[in-house]
Amino acid sequence: MRTVHFDHRNHARDAAFPSPFHSRQAQHNRMKEWSRWSDYLSVPAYWCADMEYFAGRNACGVFDLTPMIKHRVSGPDALPYLNRLVTRDVAKIKPGRVGYSVWCNEQGRVLDDGTIFHFDEGDYRICSQERQIDWFLTSAQGFDVDVREETHDVAGLALQGPTSFAVLNALGLAGVETLTPFGLTTFDFAGASLTVSRTGFTGDLGYELWVDPDHAETLWDRLFEAGELHGIRAMGSQALDLLRIEAGFILAGIDFLPAWEAVRPSHTRSPFELGLGWLVNFDKGLFTGRRALLEEHERGSRYRLVKLDIAGNKPAKDAYVFGGDGKVIGTVTSAMWSPSAKASIALASVETPHGESGEELDVEIYYQRELKWHRVMARARVVDKAFWDPPRRRQTPPAKF
Amino acid sequence: MSTKYNAIVIGAGHNALTSAAFLARAGMKTLVVEKNDYIGGATVSLETYRKDWKYSNCSYVASLLRPEVYRSLKLAKYGLQIVPYGGGATFSQNGDYIGRYVDPDISRREVARHSQRDAHATERFDRDVMRQARFIRQFLLRTPPDPTSFRPRDLLELLYTARAALDLGEDLIYDTMRFYTMSIADFLDEYFEHPLIKASHAGSGIIGSAMGVMSPGTAYVLLHHAMGDVDGSMGAWGFARGGMGAVAQAMHDCFIDLGGRVQIGQGVSRIIVKRGRAVGVALENGDEHYADVIVSGLTLPHTFLECMEASDLDAGFLDRVRHFKIRGSSGKLNIALDGPPRFTALPEGSELARGDLHFVDTMERLERAYDDWKAGTWSKDPYIDLLIPTMTDPSMAPPGKHFMSVFVQYVPPKVDGKDWTDAQVAAFGQNVVNRIEEYAPGFKDLILHMEVRTPRELENEIGLTSGNIFHGELTMDQLSFNRPLPGYAQYRGPVKGLYLCGSSTHPGGGVMAAPGANAAREILGDLRRINTVPEGWLDD
Structure with a gap:
């Protein structure tokens, strides 16, 4: 059921609300720790973040997506509206498909990124990390x-990992095997409508399941029954963060500062500066930020978001990045030891012209051993490809593994 | 009787004490003279009702007090504690309210309860106000440049200002120019749709100002209330533990420790000028004291129109002083309560009762309150900023009892052009009490004692000219290098040896201590003494 009710004046008694999956999360949450994600209680780790990470790469993990901000966009002008709002050509996202995009302010600075779900002609959903309603409504004028x-009207679960297809198959979702990456379809499920998209934030085979909050607990229960023999496991936000870094996916508020909240405008980024130039379509007509982005496209960008393959075994969390001459040219925004790539990896924002593929940079890593801090400079090579991008991610129909 | 000092500071308000402390720390033999039997000026806590009951009689909350001064004068060591209160509520006439909570998510949901769109717009609003606050904060502990001068320090200061403006980026330069000239009503219209949300933000745009929410220039007044912080929490406000007098007391004790001397109960009747130089002060009791420099913490008109001979000043200068905009617009009720009032709109036990409370739900009501002031009378439906410090501070009243501070706007300096009568003061107070009673039935029965202050009392008791709490209107024509007057923004008076250190000077009103600190830096520079005044801390 819908669990967020802030229309009542007593809403302030608790700082966060239980998710529609809360009763089930509580059963799995052996750590008994909860964090806040927007309006909801979220689980950082149910038992062990590393084990949950491996479930996502070896079997499958279930992550509660409900707190993601979701907007419905519908009406005769939905397509022209979206095409004016976001940088990519939304006409290319056909019904039954999902597309990733970013949207910018007038200055061409990224407000947020997110996924656009095209249900039917003139009916879309946008999922994003940050709230958007004032901007989306401002953009709707005309x-x-x-x-x-x-x-709060839609409950969501991410089912991610190599056995995720096997689980959905066992759940009896006939035809789900035909879903290609970024495909979207609906099923009758326990008297409700279950929307399934072959999307996710882990760079692996995986799905996202969307249902009305009244059926949330049923969905969770049936999923875990179906997954019992396929290694299904509840997954917390710490594991998801590891999975998304390996996939090279960026996160608002971590890898870039959404322009909406930037007190210091120079700390914001354009799509080009986030490595998302491929999402900018200058040929589709006007969109908000186009003029500024065209200018930047001709003049060149100031920053570049890069993937770094770092020598040695120390995670380069919050590290400075140095150019060849020993000058600081950027900072690491996300970093980890990648168990799947067996490498120290990072996402970093560096000043141009640095950050060309293959460039050798240095990162300054601080690490602690039994309360003693050490510092090491490590070689870091700029790489193109995601650290984790298995063929099974795209294979259709997927294997059952 | 006469004594020779290095410096004499007139008035014992918080800026005067700040200046005095920095001068004393530089080794100057410094005397502070104060007309009242108590120190603090408008930063004062008196036992007006009973020995075990302290009021914050004038100023009542702290946020602007410069942390650099706080630290440099070791005010913590001298017993000053600023405790944030967080939160507040604005009540509407239909029995609802909008709360502001310490937790940002709860606050956002509270706005969304009224308008989901405004909840998201609040992020943009906070961002833009914070941008302006960041810009202005770097100038608070700096002397404004003289834009007509070619002295190296003025050119460097202008360069600093230009660089800071360029740092803002092109779009922000546009925004800044607009922000400084807009009305708070127009500014809020660019962000919010819900009348209650707008009204809840609008109060900061008019507090202490004789302008209405629709008057150009009021957007800046909002910034003046948002640029402070409590321990780095920008825009937060707090209580001085024990009442606002604790701020002045800590400064006073620091000053005394540094060898300073304070004489209370004797006002300055005249600043003595000899051969074009201020050389001393004559007190009401006939005593004269002499010093190398005379520093006035009084308002600009008070200093020059009441404490100096016209023959010692240029006629043009004096004329400009007479036209300095300093118009009283507010009053205050200080109330001792037998128990906590119950605001019926709030849920039982709501934390919001510890914050600032307001009773206005549209911009139109705020503007009509201003209309009354223009018509020469007090607002029948006034803007009220109500706090109960004893909900947070256990040291001001006996357990279970409370001190309530009620700031009221608009209140004219004169009623229908005539001086306030005692009956009018009482009627004004009663009107405010009746207003509060509407939202907290039974409140009247809790009142044990009440002190009512209109601009008449503020002027007579603590020398706020016309009762203006900021020592002069905070409008573009009276800010930065135009404060208090063009050509006199660097704390020096028109007579050699005379300096100004009160809130009439940059960066203006509030319990900030920046004017006092900046003035001390200029004086020490002129006397070629070692500078004891700290530099401002930069945010980045």
């Missing part, structure tokens, strides 16, 4: 379109 936030 368009025959209905825009509303539906975050």
Whole structure:
């Protein structure tokens, strides 16, 4: 059921609300630790973040996505509205498909990134990390379109990992094997409508499941029954963070500062500066930020978000990045030891012209051993490809593993 | 009787004490003279009702007090504690309210309860106000440049200002120019749709100002209330433990420790000028004291129109002083309560009752409150900033009892052009009490004692000209290098040896201590003494 009710004046008694999956999460949450994600209680780790990470790479993990901000965009002008809002050509996201995009302010600075779900002609959902409603409504002026936030009306679970298809198969979702990456379809499920998309934040085979909050607990229960023989495991936000770094996915508020909240405008980034130039389509007509981005495209960008393959075994968390002449040219935004790539990896924002593929940089790593701090400079090579990108991610129909 | 000092500081308000302390620390033999039997000026806590009951009689909350001064004068060691209170509520006439909570998520949901869109717009609003606050904060502990001068220090200061403006980026330069000239009503319209949300933000745009929410220039006044912080929490406000007098007391004790001397109960009747130089002060009791420099913490008109002979000043200068905009617009009720009032709109036990409370739900009501002031009378439906410090501070009243501070706007310096009568003061107070009673039935029965202050009392008791709490209106024509007057923004008076250190000077009103600190730096420079005044801390 819908668990967030802040229309009542007593809403302030608790700082966060239980998710529709809360009763089930509580059963799995052996650590008894909860964190806050927007309006909801979230689980950082149910038992052990590393074990949950390995479930995501070896079997499958279930992550509660409900707190993701969701907006419904519908009406005759939904497509032109979205095409003016975001940088990519939304006409290419056909019904039954999902597309990743970013949207910018007038200055071409990224407000947020997210996924656009195209259900039917003129009916879309946008999922994002940050709230958007004021901007989305401001952008709706002059368009025959209905825009509303539906975050609390939709419960979501991510089912990610090599056995995720086997689990959905065991759940009896006939035809799910035909779903290609970024495909979207709906099933009748326990008297409700279950939306399944072949999407995720882990760079592996995986799905996202969307249902009304009244059926959330049923979905969780049936999923875990179906997954019992396929290694299914509840996964917390710490494990998901490791999985997304390996996949090279960026996170608002971590790898870039959303322009909406930037007190220091120079700390924001354009899509080009986040390695998302491929999402900018200058040919589709006007979109917010186009003029500024065109100018930047001609003049060149100031920053570049890069993937780093770092020598040695120390995670380069929050490290400075040095150019060849020993000058600081950037900082690491996300870093980890990658168990799947068996490498120290990082995402970093560096000043151009640095960050060309293959460039050798240095990172300054601080690490602690039994309360004693050490410092090491390590070689870091700029790489193109994600650290984790297995063929099974794209294989259709997927294998059951 | 006459004594020779290095410096004489007129008034014992918080800026005067700040200046005095920095001068004393530089080894100057310094005397502070104060007309009242108590120190603090408007930063004062008196036992007006009973020995075990302290009021914050004038100023009542702290946020602007410069942390650099706090630290440099070791005010913590001298017993000053600033405790944040966090939160507040604005009540509407339909029995609802909008709360502001310490927790940002709860605050956001509270706004969303009224408008989901405004909840998201709040992030943009906070961002833009914070941008302006970051910009202005770097100038608070700096002397404004003289834009007409070619002296190296003025050119360097202008360069600093230009660089800071360029740092903002092109779009922010546009925004800044607009921000400084807009009305708070127009500014809020660019962010919010819900009348209650707008009204809840608007109060900061008018507090202490004789302007209405629709008057150009009020957006800046909002910034003046948002640029402070409590321990780095920008825009947060707190209580001085024991009442606002604790701020002045700590400064006073620091000053005394540094060898300073304070004489209370004797006002300055005249600043003595000889051969074009201020050389001393004559007190009301006939005593004269002499010093190398005379530093006035009084308001600009008070200093020049009441403490100096017209023959010692240029007629043009004096004329400009007479036209300095300093108009009283507010009053205050200080109330001793037998128990906590119950605001019926709030849920039982709500933390919001510990914060600042307001009773206005539209911009139109705020503007009509201003209309009353223009018509020469007090607002029948006033803007109220109500706090109960004893909900947080256990040291001001006996357990279970409370001190309530009620700031009220608008209140004119004169009623229909005539001086306030005692009956009018009482009627004004009663009107405010009746207003509060509407939102907290039974409140009247809790009142044990009440002190009512209109601009008349503020001027007569602590010398705030016309009752203006900021020592002069905070408008573009009276800010930065135009404060208090063009050509006199660097704390020096028109007579050699005379300096100004009160809130009439940059960066203006509030319990900030920046004017006092900046003035001391200029004086020490002129006397070629070692500088004891700290530099401002930069945010980045």
